[in-house]
Amino acid sequence: SAKPGRTILASSISKTYVDEITAKVKSLKEIRPNGPLLVGFLANDDPAAEMYASWTGKTCESMGFRYELRRVEEKDFLEEAIIEANRDKSVDGIMVYFPVFGNAQDQYLQQVVAREKDVEGLNHVYYQNMYHNIRFLDDEKMLKSILPCTPLAVVKIMEYLKTYNNLLPVGNRLYGKKCVVINRSEIVGRPLAALLANDGAVVYSVDVNNIQRFTRGEGLKFQKHQVEDLGAFSDAALKECCADADVVITGVPSGNYKIPTEYIREGAVCINFSSHKNFDDSVKSKASLYVPSTGKVTISMLLRNMLRLVENRQKLHML
Template sequence: MHVQLSDKVRKFSKRLCLAGVLASDDAGSRQYADWTRETCQAIGVDFCLVCLSPRNVATYIKALNTNPCIDGIIVYYPIFGDSRDDDVKILVNHGKDVEALNCRPTLQFPEVTDGPGQPCLAPTLVPCTARAIESILHMIEIYDQSVPTKQQLGGWEVCIINRSDVVGLPLARLLAGQGARVYSVDVAGVQLFQLQSSSCGVDEIQSLATEWTLQDAVKMSGVIISAVPHPAFKVDTEWLQSGAICINVSSFKNFKSDVLEIASKFMPRVGKLTIVALLSNLLLCADKH
């Protein structure tokens, strides 16, 4: 993957620069920043990390937005650890938002509707973790490349334990847009995402509330993706289908140690692939400048 990214980076007429903003002592954020620096160095991208006080973050982001030398911005969260972090996310210029946290959903993904609505739109920037998980599923080769794009996950049922705007929701849209039946799980329950054709023949993704539980969703699924760092969402190995594919995204180990007694494949983490997805987004941002 690094070789492919390096080849794309060399095609730009200038050296690309990614700016990182770190405003906390969070160990995970620091590790993520270190991984970002290592990958940038490996593919020939400049990485500028600035460590500062939370009270100065807004001012600094505004300066980066207008700096022509900066092609992309990544902010390492948490900063405040509360709703103020959401206020920070919307400060990052859309054209430099390599994490795709401040993009209008209708510009990124097919519209989610409860019936006939707006048509599907082609994805552009996608939040990095969602894109990394999609890449893993491509590497596992569950996509049927011999059929049209919207049918390549036809027949697959996928349980995604997370429905956040950063991970679960964009991923549900991506996979449903390829033909999968997606069971999206969070504290509010289970929603079914699936691709449907409207009465006017336009494809759209529908989201339907269900009465299913986490256990029901896992039992129905050939792919289980867990991205909620809480023991209440731990997946019992006995729920798994034989040969299921399991991916752990959260910092909490949401699968038990015996998962491979039933599962055919288990990915315990996706961190470094998320960096690759982030830098792919950087190339998309730079290409639009």
């Protein structure tokens, strides 16, 4: 039977960024005749990371960037390798394929990456700006801050889907929207909930332990989001959050997890950023717009971040 809505693939959404990115790369011909250089560090033998690396490489080269995968056999040498790339003037962007140690040392390593080359936007300064809804690095508002690329990809997907209403003032374009985000990791779920709430949405942030509400308060009176605890996680509570949600976003890292299609409101927008499909195929008969994966948009955002970093370094006369 005919489905009422549509499935939108990340590849279609990322296409809208290809022209913009390719043109920018061309405009850098003077300083980067062979294209800006992204260096990826791989210090684990995770086949998924290997796949992601080769995919990043191909995407880079298709848009005029150079990509270098540096394999580090001894995990303990990774820090030195990152520091060397930080100092190397020919390197424009650096990313590390995590997990490396799989513990808090990974967060330390992430902060070793120079802020000026952090394409994933994971530097503490960028995070703090994002959580505080601060868009620039300097008082003169010359240097744009960088956003973590997976949450940013979800925001750009929601712009593409027109969940962001561009008749509303910039910064309030999700006013009136109710979103559910199932995942509260520090890499994706929490920053995403904060970004959406900062843009005016009411966000229910769900993890295995509990449910929180992120909002800018009544009448969007606050400049940045506030967080309220709503109590322990339960299926009943999740179902209640979803019942009138305009957008449901999933990021559960498990092959067994499926959010029951019956929880989804008719006509809701459904987006999955987990590497596993968290929605059952039956969601297509319920969702207005369904985006089954987001990885391709994430890579576009990574490259967009890299161009912004190059721009910032030019303005600072570092290039």
